[in-house]
Amino acid sequence: MSSTPTHRVFNFGAGPAVLPEPVLEAAQRDLLALPGVGMSVLEISHRSATFDRILEQAEADLRTLAGVPDDYHVLFLQGGASQQFAMVPMNLLGPDGVADYTLTGKWAKKAASEAAKFGRVNICATTEDEAFTRVPAPDGLRLTPGSAYVHVTSNNTIVGTQWPVMPEVGTTPLVVDASSDLLCRPIDVARHGLIYGGAQKNLGPAGVTLAIVRKDLAQRGPDTLPTTLRYAVAAAHGSRYNTPPVFAIYLCGLVMRWLLDAGGLRAMETRNRRKAGLLYDAIDRSGFYRGTAQPGSRSLMNVTFRLPTEELDRRFGTQAAEAGLAGLKGHRSVGGQRASIYNAFPDAGVATLVEFMAEFERVHG
């Protein structure tokens, strides 16, 4: 292997996203053989004692971090949040049930339209008429009495909004797509029925999907479903009904360990508020940059803004990339810039971007 220092850019990509360097270094060190095992983690059996320990430790660390109660399963699945868009209604929404969906962006809409394949969907709140630049008021949902669940997308990567607190839904199970902000701050799992997320933003690499599901809800899916799409099957087999994505789970485990070492979710929230605050301050005090999301709904994870003209937006992106600030281009449906600053994104990258923004404004403002 090369002994030259590895050049790494600041990766502001929205996902798959930056991972903690100590995680990558540990994975690299052991890639040819796990210590004492003599095989790469890419080669070990999912039925081996070695993998049992990896999966159990990843789950235990997640339970510690997020305070997951005993009456919840922690499941490692495949197919991403998009497969959850189907699994949730297939498992939780009976043929005569209704599910309440909040529309807060493109992904929330996809979740709702997928659910409509499998049952009745009620849109209990939407901010589409404001181009999704804010989330609904937490107490403003028009819930269906007796609905099977309420679906919320906790963080919306495209416009850059995030629910500051979860909405009040009474005793109806709250189902949250937390793909882009899970573990960015403390979470009260007991207020949820099901929390799910693709790992590739805050939890690990692409290729594994986390689901934290209340045990009674996990049993609801009928056995006529595809076997790999039943929460009950994954739960009964400890996420190993069939071969799971071993390496991706191993990486998630290393990320959980890194989060614990970093002080857990309270420390992470402090860090994330500090990072996002620096960027929102830079936007608000400039008069040159304009934030896309409305204050009060701004995301800690995806800071969106735009420049005075599309031409300046293009130039900003090009020059930023040349300066080692990669992945800032906003989603094509919104334009502008998007700085995704998930848990693993370093403070130094935020500081560098703030400096770059000031200099760019000085030259072009």
Place this chain on the structure above:
Amino acid sequence: MSSTPTHRVFNFGAGPAVLPEPVLEAAQRDLLALPGVGMSVLEISHRSATFDRILEQAEADLRTLAGVPDDYHVLFLQGGASQQFAMVPMNLLGPDGVADYTLTGKWAKKAASEAAKFGRVNICATTEDEAFTRVPAPDGLRLTPGSAYVHVTSNNTIVGTQWPVMPEVGTTPLVVDASSDLLCRPIDVARHGLIYGGAQKNLGPAGVTLAIVRKDLAQRGPDTLPTTLRYAVAAAHGSRYNTPPVFAIYLCGLVMRWLLDAGGLRAMETRNRRKAGLLYDAIDRSGFYRGTAQPGSRSLMNVTFRLPTEELDRRFGTQAAEAGLAGLKGHRSVGGQRASIYNAFPDAGVATLVEFMAEFERVHG
């Protein structure tokens, strides 16, 4: 990173299984940052030009290796062969259709029982009354006229059997679960309707599923299916309807490159026949070891045998593991030993096992 030589055992595991060392070394070298990219492949966007190149090259190399015709899609999916057990009938078997299944082992039975959730299943051949120790005669299938497809499991890892040639099925689409022997020898893709397999034996790590599907068949799945379970959607989006398992696809690409460098599938077949031949010869000439699969159906990938007593089987496994020969324990439903020797398994490991067998027989025979 440590500069001490990495200790690796011979990994006879049935899957996830051994990967080529040059593949692991390349992945390790670039794990913190792909050359010229400044990010780990674990962190790059699935919409980036970098990943476009990785996926396109992996597909192109697979097309070269297996001679995949232009009227077939190459898809990288998730969920393993078990999810294909559902996807195949959900996509290919209409509500009034019948599918023919061959039963050649536990996995073939699982495929058939999963299909029965979604339509009518006819068992067109089975060797269950011989404990699956052989595959059916290729011309002995009782096919249903007009059936939607014929399903075959090309290699059966548990008992260690493999179809020497694919059965004759006329114009009915042949659907093959090739999870455990794809790319072990040349394949006539044009004789198939759909070939699928979890990657974790011959193609790469756990967490990605390959499907090679005739384009007209890929269109059959109705749009009422879960979106992530439609071949047509995966095909229309170049395996990127949502975030794919980026790292697992990258590894598959490195394995494809290794296969090409090793001379392609003819060279691989020669190598696999040599490796398996050494072990079957050792079994047949001993009188001490007994092969589990019947000659004529013996697998090139999983060589199964047993010792005169269960006590000797246990002792054999323990002493073999101490000698650096790992993962030889047979599947719990069959017992005995199983030497899985997929493409990446080195000749040296086979030679070491043959020597170990001779010495063990000398002491205990």
